[in-house]
Amino acid sequence: xxxxxxxxxxxxxxxxxxxxxxxxxxxxxxxxxxxxxxxxxxxxxxxxxxxxxxxxxxxxxxxxxxxxxxxxxxxxxxxxxxxxxxxxxxxxxxxxxxxxxxxxxxxxxxxxxx
Amino acid sequence: xxxxxxxxxxxxxxxxxxxxxxxxxxxxxxxxxxxxxxxxxxxxxxxxxxxxxxxxxxxxxxxxxxxxxxxxxxxxxxxxxxxxxxxxxxxxxxxxxxxxxxxxxxxxxxxxxx
Numbered sequence: 001x002x003x004x005x006x007x008x009x010x011x012x013x014x015x016x017x018x019x020x021x022x023x024x025x026x027x028x029x030x031x032x033x034x035x036x037x038x039x040x041x042x043x044x045x046x047x048x049x050x051x052x053x054x055x056x057x058x059x060x061x062x063x064x065x066x067x068x069x070x071x072x073x074x075x076x077x078x079x080x081x082x083x084x085x086x087x088x089x090x091x092x093x094x095x096x097x098x099x100x101x102x103x104x105x106x107x108x109x110x111x112x113x114x
Numbered sequence: 115x116x117x118x119x120x121x122x123x124x125x126x127x128x129x130x131x132x133x134x135x136x137x138x139x140x141x142x143x144x145x146x147x148x149x150x151x152x153x154x155x156x157x158x159x160x161x162x163x164x165x166x167x168x169x170x171x172x173x174x175x176x177x178x179x180x181x182x183x184x185x186x187x188x189x190x191x192x193x194x195x196x197x198x199x200x201x202x203x204x205x206x207x208x209x210x211x212x213x214x215x216x217x218x219x220x221x222x223x224x225x226x227x228x
Contacts, residue, residue: 033216042205042221043157088156100145100209100217101170104156 002027004091006105013079013112021108023072023089032072033090033102034063043088046074079112086110116141118208118220119188126226127196135191135223139208146189147217148181151203163189196227 003026013019023032031050035043047056049065049072056063060083062075072089086109090102119138127133139146144165149157162170163183174181178196183189193200203224207217 035219040224043219045216045218048216090157100147100207101159101162102147102149102157102207102217103159104149107156 002029002091002093002103004089004103004105006087006089006108009106009108011108011110013076013110015080015112015114016078018078019076021074021076021087021089021110023074023105025070025072025089025091025103027070028067029070029091029093031092032065033092034061034072034074035088035090037086037088037107039086046087076110079110081112081114084110084112118143118206118218120204120206120220120223122223123221124224124226126228128228129197130195133193133196133200133225135193135204135206135225136188137191137206137208137220138188139206140210140218143208143210143218145209145217146183147207147209148189148191149205149207151205151222153202157205160191193225196225198227201225201227 005024007022033048034046037043047063052067054065060077065072086107088104088107090104093101121136146163148160151157159173161174161181166185178194180192203222205222206220209217
């Protein structure tokens with residue numbers, strides 16, 4: 001059974017600081033996703049990582065994937081208040097009908113303080 | 115191209131009633147996934163459907179829950195005889211082909227059982 005674990009689960013940051021959220025998963029997978037969710041809202045897709053060593057950046061967020069270590073990171077640079085949200089990583093199954101079925105981490109609640 | 119449409123956005127049901135949640139996938143998408151998000155938790159996979167077929171229902175509770183995706187019309191998640199523990203946000207996602215594209219999420223239906 002595929003398990004996905006994120007840490008930390010709660011992250012309180014000061015504006016301007018850097019931090020990293022970690023996502024570990026238990027079995028081989030073909031792709032990893034990062035999503036953002038604001039309270040009461042749906043999931044906004046941030047990144048899709050498809051291969052070992054993949055790195056993607058958008059604004060103050062950068063995601064990377066190490067398939068050998070089964071680890072993805074979401075790095076936040078110079079945090080601003082607008083980044084406050086819950087961040088989820090999700091992993092799809094490896095091939096066949098498991099492809100579209102995502103297993104989500106518990107989520108990391110990020111709060112950025114002035 | 116409209117996104118994944120879910121309705122209603124909010125649904126209140128008394129214990130014992132039936133809840134019907136609808137999901138219209140994005141145009142051109144033939145794969146639909148339902149997820150449930152309990153308060154303060156990540157999303158949990160429930161069921162994966164293609165038109166007229168249930169592909170994977172490994173996450174569906176054994177009783178009271180059913181899903182369909184008819185040839186015409188939206189996908190329906192049906193919960194019979196709702197209980198308080200069914201209160202959650204239910205999200206639908208769609209993708210164009212098996213493993214061929216990212217799944218996009220709808221806005222969700224927030225079910226409250228009173």
